[in-house]
Amino acid sequence: MLAHARAGMIRAMQELRIQQHFIDSADLYYQVSETLAKPVDAAVQALLASVTGGGKVLVAGVGASVVMAQYLSNLLVGGFERERPGLPAVALGGDAVWALAGSDEAGLSRQVHALGHAGDMLVVISALGEEPSLMQAVAAAHDREMTVLAITGGTGGSVARLLRETDVQVCVPHERPAQVREVQLLVLHCLCDGIDAQLLGEQEPM
Numbered sequence: 001m002l003a004h005a006r007a008g009m010i011r012a013m014q015e016l017r018i019q020q021h022f023i024d025s026a027d028l029y030y031q032v033s034e035t036l037a038k039p040v041d042a043a044v045q046a047l048l049a050s051v052t053g054g055g056k057v058l059v060a061g062v063g064a065s066v067v068m069a070q071y072l073s074n075l076l077v078g079g080f081e082r083e084r085p086g087l088p089a090v091a092l093g094g095d096a097v098w099a100l101a102g103s104d105e106a107g108l109s110r111q112v113h114a115l116g117h118a119g120d121m122l123v124v125i126s127a128l129g130e131e132p133s134l135m136q137a138v139a140a141a142h143d144r145e146m147t148v149l150a151i152t153g154g155t156g157g158s159v160a161r162l163l164r165e166t167d168v169q170v171c172v173p174h175e176r177p178a179q180v181r182e183v184q185l186l187v188l189h190c191l192c193d194g195i196d197a198q199l200l201g202e203q204e205p206m
Contacts, residue, residue, distance in 0.1 A: 024179065025179060025182055028174060028179055028182075028183060029183065029186070032172060032173065032174075032183060035173065036170060036172070036183075036187065039168060039169060039170045039171070040170055040187055040190050040191065040194070041194065042168050043149050043151075043168045043170055043191055044190075044191055044194035044195055044198070046121060046147055046149060046168050047121060047123075047149070047191065047195060048195060048198055048199075049147075050119060050120060050121040050147065051076075051087045051088060053119055054119060055088075055117070055119035055120040055121060056088035056089065056090065056115075056120050056121075057073070057076060057087070057088065057089040057090070057120070057121050057122075057123060058089075058090055058092055058111070058112060058115060058116055058120060058121070058122045058123070058141075058146075059072050059073045059089060059090070059091045059092065059122075059123045059124075059125070060091075060092045060093065060108050060111075060112075060122065060123070060124050060125070060134060060137050061093075061124070061125040061126065061134075062108075062126065062131040062133055062134060063131075064127070064177075064181065065125040065126055065127065065181075066091075066093060068125045068181070068184060068185065068188065069091045069092070069093075069123070069125050070091040071185075071188065072089070072091075072123065072125070072188050072191070072192075073089040073090060073091035074091075075188065075192045076088075076089035076192070076195075077089050079196075080189070080192035080193060080195075080196055081192075081193070081196070081203075082196055082200055082203065084196060084199060084200055087195070090115065092108055092111045092112070092115075092137075093107065093108060093111070106133070106136055107133065108133045108134065108136065108137040108140075109133070109136035109137045109139065109140035110140075111137075112137050112140035112141050112144065112146075113140050113143065113144065116140070116141060116144040116146050117144060117145075117146070118144065118145035118146065119145075119146075120141075120144070120146045120147075121146060121147045121148070121149060122137060122138065122141035122146050122147070122148045122149070123148075123149045123150075123151065124137060124138060124148065124149070124150050124151070124152075124159060125151045125152075125184060126150075126151070126152050126153070126157070126159060127152070127153045127154075127177035127180045127181055127184075128152070128153060128154050128157050128177065128180075129150065129152040129153070129154065129155075129156045129157025129158060129159035129160055129171075130157040130158050130159070131159075134159055135158055135159055135162060138150070138159060138162045138163070139162065142162075142164065147166055147167060147168070148163060148164075148167040148168070149167070149168045149169075149170070150163060150167065150168070150169045150170070150171075151169075151170045151171075151184055151187060151188075152169065152170070152171045152172070153171065153172040153173075153174055153175070153177065153180030153181075153183075153184070154171070154172075154173070154174070154175050154180070155171070155173075156169055156171045170187055172184060172187075
């Protein structure tokens with residue numbers, strides 16, 4: 001009987017813990033909505049300027065952010081919520097050949113040097129902005145006269161300190177990587193929605 005009561009108490013505590021995750025995320029979304037609106041809009045304009053001017057978008061991440069980089073590339077090429085022509089975007093580091101050639105920290109920067117040109121855009125995604133490979137990729141993009149969009153968290157880290165005035169930073173002001181990535185996912189959706197709204201016009205209400 002005591003064991004059953006203890007199990008019930010543990011489950012109740014776990015449910016409260018899960019609810020708290022949702023509450024904390026909702027609070028963070030609300031807190032950063034105004035702060036991030038302008039930089040996200042600036043990112044939309046920069047991406048549009050690149051792709052409508054004949055450029056392409058190279059997207060890079062490290063660790064868990066690799067999946068987010070691939071996701072953004074897929075949304076740009078395949079579309080978000082409406083049909084439109086695909087936009088030229090490539091997620092770096094996902095190809096087996098590149099994995100063999102770029103297993104060290106310079107792998108991403110070599111890809112940027114090989115694929116990037118003036119007018120292209122590099123998007124780097126990181127929870128903390130401290131990955132040496134992303135820092136080298138940003139430097140390579142500048143060498144190729146590309147614009148950089150850094151989607152980061154915390155204070156932006158070392159990646160933020162490399163950015164130029166012509167670059168764009170969308171920084172989620174939070175130190176917990178899991179919650180930073182939650183907001184970054186919404187940022188990716190906002191970018192794609194903003195691009196679609198300007199290319200296709202405002203969507204009619206459902």
